[in-house]
Amino acid sequence: MGHCATVWDQKEATEIIKDWNGIDQVLLRNPHGASAKISLHGGQVISWRNELGEELLFTSNKAIFKPPKSMRGGIQICYPQFGDCGLLDQHGFARNKIWVIDENPPPLHSNESTVKSFVDLLLKPSEEDFKQWPHSFEFRLRVSLAVDGDLTLVSRIRNINGKPFSFSFAYHTYLSISDISEVRVEGLETLDYLDNLSKQELLTEQGDAITFESEMDRTYIRSPKVVAVLDHERKRTYVIGKEGLPDTIVWNPWEKKSKTMSDFGDDEYKSMLCVNAAAVERPITLKPGEEWTGRLILTAVKSSFCFDQLELQSKGF
Numbered sequence: 001m002g003h004c005a006t007v008w009d010q011k012e013a014t015e016i017i018k019d020w021n022g023i024d025q026v027l028l029r030n031p032h033g034a035s036a037k038i039s040l041h042g043g044q045v046i047s048w049r050n051e052l053g054e055e056l057l058f059t060s061n062k063a064i065f066k067p068p069k070s071m072r073g074g075i076q077i078c079y080p081q082f083g084d085c086g087l088l089d090q091h092g093f094a095r096n097k098i099w100v101i102d103e104n105p106p107p108l109h110s111n112e113s114t115v116k117s118f119v120d121l122l123l124k125p126s127e128e129d130f131k132q133w134p135h136s137f138e139f140r141l142r143v144s145l146a147v148d149g150d151l152t153l154v155s156r157i158r159n160i161n162g163k164p165f166s167f168s169f170a171y172h173t174y175l176s177i178s179d180i181s182e183v184r185v186e187g188l189e190t191l192d193y194l195d196n197l198s199k200q201e202l203l204t205e206q207g208d209a210i211t212f213e214s215e216m217d218r219t220y221i222r223s224p225k226v227v228a229v230l231d232h233e234r235k236r237t238y239v240i241g242k243e244g245l246p247d248t249i250v251w252n253p254w255e256k257k258s259k260t261m262s263d264f265g266d267d268e269y270k271s272m273l274c275v276n277a278a279a280v281e282r283p284i285t286l287k288p289g290e291e292w293t294g295r296l297i298l299t300a301v302k303s304s305f306c307f308d309q310l311e312l313q314s315k316g317f
Ligand code: TA6
Pocket: 083, 090, 091, 172, 196, 217, 249, 250, 251, 274, 276
C-alpha cells in the first residue's frame, strides 16, 4: 500500500480536560506536536510548548493553583486595569474570574488561515462585578496555535451599550529563559519609559539592547509592533508581535523582591522575564457599542538571530 500521508484530524486539535480544582482547561495541538493549554480560570495561557515539547512559558514551582488567585506564570489577562491604582485588585479582576467557552464566536479573520487549533473564551460581568466596576462589557478572547507553532491571543472588548468606560490592559507574559544573565531585549532602544521603581519617572532608554543586572520594572511607551528577547544560551529568540498595544512592560523582580513573593521561588528570577504587550500609558475609552482589539503573536525562533534579520513579513508586521 502506498505511503498515506498523516491526515491532520481536526478533532485532535482541541481537547477539554479538568484541573484538580475541577476547572476546565483547553488543550490546543498542531500537526507537528506543538501545544498550548488555557485555563478557564482567568482565561490564562498556562503552557505553550514547541514541536520538541519544550515549555516556552515560565511557571513558578511555588505557584498557587487555587481560585481566585491567578497562577504565577504563563500569560495572564490584566483587565480592566494594569497596576494597583484604585478600587480594583492589582491588575484587575479578569485574571481571577472563571471564563466560559464562547459557543458562537466571531468568524476567523483571513489572516488566521494558518490557524489549526483555537478556542474562544468569553467573560461578562456578573452582578457582583458590576457593583465593583459598573460597566457593561463583553470580553472575547481567542487563543490560537498556528501550524508553525506561533501562539496568538486576540482580545476583543466591547462596550455593550452602557455609558462610556476606560480601561488599561496587558498580556502579562512570563517567558521561560535559560538565565537572566544570558538574555537581552532588542527593539526598545532609545525609547522613553516610565520607571515603575521610581514613581513612574519618565526616562529614556540607552542606544543598545537591554540587559539585566538588577530589578527592572519599566513601561516603554509607544513601543514598536515587534520586540525580541534573545536567549543566547538556549539559542532561542522570542519574537513578540503586537497590535493595538502601544506599550511594552519589562519586569524582572531580581533577588530582593523575589523573596517577598510567597508564590515565587527566591532564585526563580534567574529563569524568567516578563515582557508584556500592553495599553497602559493611555487608557482605552469605549463609547457605547464600540469595540477594542488587542492582538499578541508570540513566536519562538530556534536561533538567536539579530533582531533585524528576523523575517517579520510573514508575521504580518
Ligand atoms: O509586570 C510588572 C508588575 O506590575 C510588577 O510591578 C509586579 O507587581 C508584577 O506585575 C506582578 O504582579 P502580581 O500582581 O501578579 O504579583
